[in-house]
Amino acid sequence: xxxxxxxxxxxxxxxxxxxxxxxxxxxxxxxxxxxxxxxxxxxxxxxxxxxxxxxxxxxxxxxxxxxxxxxxxxxxxxxxxxxxxxxxxxxxxxxxxxxxxxxxxxxxxxxxxxxxxxxxxxxxxxxxxxxxxxxxxxxxxxxxxxxxxxxxxxxxxxx
Amino acid sequence: xxxxxxxxxxxxxxxxxxxxxxxxxxxxxxxxxxxxxxxxxxxxxxxxxxxxxxxxxxxxxxxxxxxxxxxxxxxxxxxxxxxxxxxxxxxxxxxxxxxxxxxxxxxxxxxxxxxxxxxxxxxxxxxxxxxxxxxxxxxxxxxxxxxxxxxxxxx
Numbered sequence: 001x002x003x004x005x006x007x008x009x010x011x012x013x014x015x016x017x018x019x020x021x022x023x024x025x026x027x028x029x030x031x032x033x034x035x036x037x038x039x040x041x042x043x044x045x046x047x048x049x050x051x052x053x054x055x056x057x058x059x060x061x062x063x064x065x066x067x068x069x070x071x072x073x074x075x076x077x078x079x080x081x082x083x084x085x086x087x088x089x090x091x092x093x094x095x096x097x098x099x100x101x102x103x104x105x106x107x108x109x110x111x112x113x114x115x116x117x118x119x120x121x122x123x124x125x126x127x128x129x130x131x132x133x134x135x136x137x138x139x140x141x142x143x144x145x146x147x148x149x150x151x152x153x154x155x156x157x158x159x
Numbered sequence: 160x161x162x163x164x165x166x167x168x169x170x171x172x173x174x175x176x177x178x179x180x181x182x183x184x185x186x187x188x189x190x191x192x193x194x195x196x197x198x199x200x201x202x203x204x205x206x207x208x209x210x211x212x213x214x215x216x217x218x219x220x221x222x223x224x225x226x227x228x229x230x231x232x233x234x235x236x237x238x239x240x241x242x243x244x245x246x247x248x249x250x251x252x253x254x255x256x257x258x259x260x261x262x263x264x265x266x267x268x269x270x271x272x273x274x275x276x277x278x279x280x281x282x283x284x285x286x287x288x289x290x291x292x293x294x295x296x297x298x299x300x301x302x303x304x305x306x307x308x309x310x311x312x313x314x
Contacts, residue, residue: 003291008167011287018279025272029265111188118184125177132170137162138296 007142009071009079012133016068016082023061030054074143079134086134090127093120168235168297171287172224175238179224182217186210216241230301235288242281242288249277 034050063085070078097120100106107113133139189210196203219241226234253270260266287293 003289003294004286005291006286008287008290008292011283011290014286015279015283018276018283021279022272022276025268025275029268029272032268033265111191114184114188118181118188121184122177122181125174125180129170129174129177132163132165132173133167135162136167136170137164138167138292140162142292 008139009074009142012139013068013071016064016071020061020064020068023057023064027054027057027061030057071143076143079140079143083131083134086127086130090124093123093127166296166300167287167293168227171284172227175220175224175227179217179220182213182220186213186217189213230297232297232301235294235297239285239288242284246278246281249274 030050030053034047034054067078067081067085070081097116100116189206193203193206193210219237223234223237223241226237253274257267257270
């Protein structure tokens with residue numbers, strides 16, 4: 001079977017770049033929908049709501065793009081930034097869950113609860129996998145972290 | 160900083176189990192919706208197809224994830240096959256959706272955005288599982304008995 005010689009961090013970077021590109025693409029879609037025709041002919045009206053969504057997606061896209069490019073350049077700060085982003089997403093998602101579950105009309109709708117539980121499982125699995133992956137000894141080795149190699153050497157010398 | 164010594168395939172299995180749980184919950188929701196329909200009504204064919212697909216893919220993902228945690232080589236090949244099939248299936252599905260909407264501009268744009276995300280995930284999944292460094296690590300953990308035997312022979 002064909003095997004590639006990419007580092008483990010590079011495969012992760014491909015995923016992060018894909019996520020950021022899709023977010024930037026959504027921002028571009030909102031940008032296209034931003035200018036709607038006004039009541040007066042030959043005038044355009046800027047939709048505040050669409051502008052806000054465009055800015056949110058643009059910021060999120062750049063938030064993932066910059067550390068992903070940093071990882072490609074083997075910068076350690078990029079891994080730290082991505083970990084902070086994952087933690088913040090985790091905390092933000094938990095707060096959102098608490099707010100939604102404290103809503104009485106929402107609690108009575110079993111379908112909404114089931115979708116929320118499914119989404120929560122997916123989001124927490126993604127966040128946990130991201131944090132564990134960026135904090136892994138084997139993965140960080142490819143980023144130039146020689147901690148594991150040094151550990152092994154000390155063990156041998158002790159013997 | 161404290162670093163974990165989990166094998167990257169185990170972290171991947173955690174992610175896949177999350178995806179599988181999500182798909183199984185979606186299948187369960189669709190199952191509850193289908194139960195509300197009249198049996199003579201044929202309008203729920205798509206819901207039936209999606210329920211079965213989600214349930215099948217979710218079960219296969221759980222099965223393969225357990226195999227990956229148990230250091231089974233077939234689990235890696237199973238995941239690779241599943242990712243290739245998902246890529247081909249999405250291509251067909253996206254074309255069908257675009258044709259259904261008569262290639263409406265906004266639908267095509269949304270499909271392109273989703274395709275970037277899906278193909279990035281599938282590509283990184285395939286590259287991750289066929290990575291030489293990962294395969295070496297996986298093989299070392301898979302055969303600990305052989306290494307012990309070598310050491311005992313030397314003594």
